[in-house]
Amino acid sequence: MKICITSQGATLDALAEERFGRAPFFIIVETDTGSFDAIENQFAGGSGGVGPKAAQLIMAHKVTALVSGMVGGNAREVLLAAGIQLYTYRAGGTVRDALDQFNKKTLEHVA
Amino acid sequence: MKIAVASGKGGTGKTMVAANLAFTLSQTCQVTLVDCDVEEPNLHLFFPAPATAKDVTVPVPVIDEKICDRCGKCGEFCQYGALTVLRDRVLFFPELCHSCGGCTLVCPKNAIHEEPKRVGIVTYAKPLPRLDLVSGYLDTGNPFAVPVIRAAKTATAGDSLVILDASPGTSCPVVETLDGCDACILVTESTPFGLHDLQLAVDVTARLGIPAGIVINRSDGKDQATLDFCMNHDLEVMMTIPFDRGIATIQSRGDLLCRVRTEWLKAFSALYGKCCALTGAE
Numbered sequence: 001m002k003i004c005i006t007s008q009g010a011t012l013d014a015l016a017e018e019r020f021g022r023a024p025f026f027i028i029v030e031t032d033t034g035s036f037d038a039i040e041n042q043f044a045g046g047s048g049g050v051g052p053k054a055a056q057l058i059m060a061h062k063v064t065a066l067v068s069g070m071v072g073g074n075a076r077e078v079l080l081a082a083g084i085q086l087y088t089y090r091a092g093g094t095v096r097d098a099l100d101q102f103n104k105k106t107l108e109h110v111a
Numbered sequence: 112m113k114i115a116v117a118s119g120k121g122g123t124g125k126t127m128v129a130a131n132l133a134f135t136l137s138q139t140c141q142v143t144l145v146d147c148d149v150e151e152p153n154l155h156l157f158f159p160a161p162a163t164a165k166d167v168t169v170p171v172p173v174i175d176e177k178i179c180d181r182c183g184k185c186g187e188f189c190q191y192g193a194l195t196v197l198r199d200r201v202l203f204f205p206e207l208c209h210s211c212g213g214c215t216l217v218c219p220k221n222a223i224h225e226e227p228k229r230v231g232i233v234t235y236a237k238p239l240p241r242l243d244l245v246s247g248y249l250d251t252g253n254p255f256a257v258p259v260i261r262a263a264k265t266a267t268a269g270d271s272l273v274i275l276d277a278s279p280g281t282s283c284p285v286v287e288t289l290d291g292c293d294a295c296i297l298v299t300e301s302t303p304f305g306l307h308d309l310q311l312a313v314d315v316t317a318r319l320g321i322p323a324g325i326v327i328n329r330s331d332g333k334d335q336a337t338l339d340f341c342m343n344h345d346l347e348v349m350m351t352i353p354f355d356r357g358i359a360t361i362q363s364r365g366d367l368l369c370r371v372r373t374e375w376l377k378a379f380s381a382l383y384g385k386c387c388a389l390t391g392a393e
Contacts, residue, residue, distance in 0.1 A: 046190075048191060049190075049192025049204070052204060052207070053192040056195050059197075081195075081197050082198075
C-alpha cells in the first residue's frame with residue numbers, strides 16, 4: 001500500500017517533519033516494495049489554508065495512510081473524509097525510522 | 112476632511128486622541144467619529160448613547176450537490192484552501208474563505224452561487240448634538256476585520272468631517288482604515304517599543320501617500336529619541352500630552368480630558384488646524 005510521511009528533505013534519510021501542512025516534502029512510499037517518491041510541498045510557505053491544500057495534494061497520490069507529527073483541524077477533516085488513516089510519529093528521527101515503525105505497527109493510530 | 116488616528120504600538124492613546132479631537136470639533140461643527148478598531152471597539156465607552164445596528168455580510172459559496180460533478184476546478188482555484196473536492200462531495204471551510212468569488216467563475220457547471228454570511232455589525236449612535244458615532248464590531252471567531260471596517264467607512268463616506276480610530280499594528284485593518292484619508296495622526300509614547308512601532312507606522316503612511324503628524328502621549332519629558340526620529344523624517348510633533356495621573360484617572364472612568372479640563376479644547380483645536388495644514392488645506 002501507499003503511505004505518505006511528512007519530511008524535511010527529499011530522501012528517506014531526511015528528518016521526518018512534525019507539521020503536516022507546512023512540511024517541506026511529502027515522501028510517498030510503496031510499503032510492499034520500499035520504493036518512494038519525494039513530492040515538494042508547494043503550499044509549505046503559504047499564508048493560510050495550507051492544511052486542506054496539502055491534504056488535497058496527497059489525496060491525489062491515492063495514499064492509504066499519513067504519518068506525521070500533528071495534523072491541524074481542517075486538514076484532519078479533509079483526510080478523514082477522504083478515508084486516509086492518520087498515524088503519529090514524533091520520535092524526531094528520519095523518514096526511514098518512521099517507515100520502519102509504521103511497518104512494525106508501533107505508531108499510534110490517531111484516526 | 113478625513114483624519115485617521117493610528118499608532119503602530121497598541122495602548123499609546125489612539126482612542127483618547129480620537130475621542131477628544133472629535134469632542135472638541137463637535138463644539139463648533141458636525142463631526143463623525145468612526146471606530147475602525149473592530150476587534151475591540153471602545154469609543155462607545157466615552158460616548159454612551161442608544162445605537163442602531165446593521166449586519167455586515169460577506170458572500171460565501173454554496174454548492175448545489177445535484178449539479179456539481181466533483182470536477183475539482185474550484186478546489187484547484189481556491190488559493191486559501193477553503194474548498195476541497197472529494198470523490199463524493201465538496202468540503203467548504205468558511206473561516207478560510209476570502210469571498211473572492213473565483214470559485215463561482217471557474218465552475219464549468221454553474222453549480223456554485225454565493226450567499227451572504229454575517230461577519231459583524233456596524234452601529235450608529237448620536238451621543239452629542241453634533242457628533243455621530245459609527246462603530247464596527249467584528250463577530251467573535253471571525254478572522255477578517257477588513258469587511259467590517261469597509262462597511263463602517265462606507266456608511267460615513269458622504270460625511271464632510273470624519274475622524275477614524277484605527278486598530279493598533281500596521282497590517283490590513285490599519286491599511287483599510289487609512290485608505291482614502293486626507294491626513295493621519297500617529298500617536299506614540301516615548302518608549303523604545305513606541306518608537307520602534309512608530310517607525311513601522313510612518314512607513315505605512317508614506318507608502319500610502321498620506322501626510323502624517325505625531326502626537327506624543329504620556330510624555331515623561333524624555334522624548335529625545337522620538338524627537339530625533341521626527342526631525343530626521345520631517346515629521347511634525349503636533350501635540351505632546353504629559354504623563355499625568357490626573358489625565359489617566361479621567362480617561363479610566365470613561366470621561367474626556369477636554370470635557371473635564373476645558374483648557375485642552377484649545378490644544379485639540381490646534382491639533383485639528385495642524386492636520387489641515389498637513390494636507391495643504393487651511
